[in-house]
Amino acid sequence: MKKAILVMIIVSVVGALAFSATEVSLALPVVITSAGQSTEVETVTYVADEIGLKYDYCDILSKDELAAGVGLGGAASAIGKHVTTLSPDPKGTKFQSMILALGASLKGMGASGLSVDSEVSRLKALIDYAKANEIAIIAVAIGGSVQRGLPGSPIEVMIDTVAPFADIFIVTKDSNKDGRFTNAASERDVPIVEIDSAFDLLDTFAEVFGL
Template structure:
């Protein structure tokens, strides 16, 4: 039954464009062919994260609920707070970021993109200072790219320890380049369902 519910949840997100309402295709994507450079990153080779997890959204998209389902399927103890601040880190040992912007989600939260960026930046800085493991997860694919969503990607990767990305969301190599610059491992998977295995493998 859990497997059926999980598949249905993926299907619903895909049919709704993963909740995607990013404004337009990113300039970096449209210019990818002419600006393409060869950047390589390695995947994760050993577990780096510990429980419990604080899971938050970066951009207030519905993707955070999917990431919660993935963590729960792996029996990882977590607290979901889509609007978490530094004060909410509590006893968490790992911060998981579900990266993807949604104008609808931001509106429902009563904030704009700049306020979300301020919250996320402060939270990531606090987690980094407290030496938490930070994992950035971008599962929305191409539908979760564009002017709005792309604001949230760099701050999510700059201090991350590991990233998992669905391939269609990084056709321009933006996230691969950020991971390379940060010197962190990044696993690229074909579908949202494929995120489950590397996410589980990241935990000791």
């Protein structure tokens, strides 16, 4: 199934195109990974489990594992690496969507043997592959203002890496107080779904994935 972004009602907000979750459609299978090794990705997978969204997951997903499709090429959990493969599609099926959970933790990166630079390199490789192979990139930011930092901080570096290439943004209002994600969406005319809190991901994911 090809990815689709369906627009029915468009509301102008601060110069960007803001959408409700019912106006966006994303295709399965989906893979989830962290963008910065913070705990936000655990919230994303928890929400997916709660609504019955079947996904593959690796916190330090590599380009080769993404390219391997469903099953992640047999990737397994190890020290500093966590893998879950729940997608029901046959192994090797191409992913149609990739969720990048934005948030930066130096402790989390260190536990996975990563630095800010190597995490950025990993993300760039994933993004390049996704763009070349028509895999929708969903940037999710739910950490709130406490997770936002000054220019050049690890979280802002992760945002700088992902935002220019995201096909859709799903962000909490508190994470978008400065309009950073609104502006990023506006620059490329891609959808942004702004939600009140991380709790709203339950309904949002159910709607965008048609569950």
